[in-house]
Amino acid sequence: MTASASLVAPTHESVRGRSLWQDSWARLRRNRAAVAGMVILSLIIVVCIAGPWFLPWQPDAQDLKLKAVPPGTASLVPGTSTTATHWLGTDSLGRDLLVRTLKGGRVSLMVGLIATLVALLIGVSYGATAGYVGGRTDAFMMRLVDILYALPFMIFVILLTATLGEFVEQRFGNSIYVVFAAIGAVEWLTMSRIVRAQVQSLVRQEFVEAARSLGLPSWKIIARHILPNVLGPVIVYATLTVPAVMLLEAGLSFLGLGVQPPGTSWGTLINDGAKNIETSWWMLTFPALFFSATLFCLNFAGDGLRDALDVRTAKD
């Protein structure tokens, strides 16, 4: 009796269930590229947030004696007041490139995060509504998405940021909000399609039928039973939207439409660097390195998540 009990107990222990999330987490951890991507990405984020506090320079402080100084050689310039080194050199106005790159990183990462959240919010609620309600409403809503897909969205982002930028700057003090809104407003389309396809297949399943016959209100069914089940694809697609959004912001800033000086983002810094490529290689190299590394990590993390959560790209 005692012997059998002691035999049974450990087997009980070992067959304890694993949730699908734990399964996915284990798969993700085995993917070395994805883990490396996430680790490096967190490093970049931490450095961008905390770095400027430990540096003796302000991002806007100019030192006209130290214009376009190559990395690490500031103290060799005669007549400098400071003994501290500009590790990444200075830009053409004598501002420290390292602190500007980190500050610009904060802005770029924030745009990536917030614009993605905006897109997420619109896309998920729109797609979930269409998929849940179904019928004519769904057909109409999705037709609208089809039409919006055919629009030249880059042009609308440019028009939005250019036309509303001044207004928002006067009203809210910073034109960056337009960039959030404009990018979020065009990036939600794919998300809504993915969510709608998922919701549509979920609505027909028995557990939703059961919830409905128990008399649960629609919003509760959506919130408790449907949304948790579409979380996987949403997370994956959101991870892959962040680099796309950051690319869009950098492109806008490169054109002079996104972040306005004296503010910086990786896009504006790359623009500065591209102008000075002939004389000062570091002004392009370092911001571009940070930017590309971030995109690299986000793409690897997104691919890894997709494999781990076993999400197929949504097909209509």
Add this chain to the structure above:
Amino acid sequence: MLRFIASRLLQSAAVLLAVFTMTFFMIRLAPGDPFASEKSMNPDVKKELERQYGLNENLSVQSWKALSSYGRGDFGLSMKNQGMRNGKIIRDSFPVSLIVGAAALVVALAIGLPAGIIAAVKRNTWLDVGPMSLAMIGICLPTFVMGPILIAVFGLKWRLLNVAGWFEPTDWILPAATMGLSYAAYISRLARGGMLEVLSQDYIRTARAKGVPGWLIIIRHTLRNGLLPVAAFLGPALAGITTGSFIIEKIYNLPGLGQHFVSAVFNRDYTLILATTVLYAALLVAMNLVADIIVAWMNPRVRLSS
């Protein structure tokens, strides 16, 4: 197929009308106006200018007038490029964008397709890992980083090509390469994924078991299905190449339509913004249609369900 194309054409007309209306009201309701930057302008002069361009009329009347003149093929008078008709600006600058865009597409397909196909066939060899690592780097190097790098190497260091401008017959090479390489990266990844998916199918194994030579399996049984993802990507890629021209033309200082669009937006050149936006939209709609037809041709399932 004809019905499919006809319904798409009808839908395209609706899209263009929507783009026209949205753009018109968006730029007109936004703060600022085309004559704002000319400081200390006499109010009477400004009034006269506004009268000349018909800006003093009711907005909906203006939009109707603009629409009907578009119907006659007249894109109006530019407000900033004085005395220039928008039609002429577009005729002068659009060929530059077109040459660069077409060349970029050729570069993207000529590099991306073979790289992806070979990577899939030679899976997990250096012919797979090498090109795919390059492709990942290519995806993470945006055109505005790749462009300056190419300029630094081919223009400034080796002095092979001009770094900016549109003077010599070789001036399209660097812009087209910059844009084409990043799309080649996407295309090679899509091609590899699609090919791998098809190569693992049973009918490929059957063909192999029957002794069909490897190259024939690839050409006859794999390519058409395997390259479907690439065909589906053609629409977005063409759109991206079109609007990507804004950045490329700025990097290389090309006198293309993208430059005109961006400066028109900065200057609130109402008529030129409208003309270029409608042109871009028409282009996109047309290219999406072409891409859809290619997909339908490659994939009978799409044809039957539509």
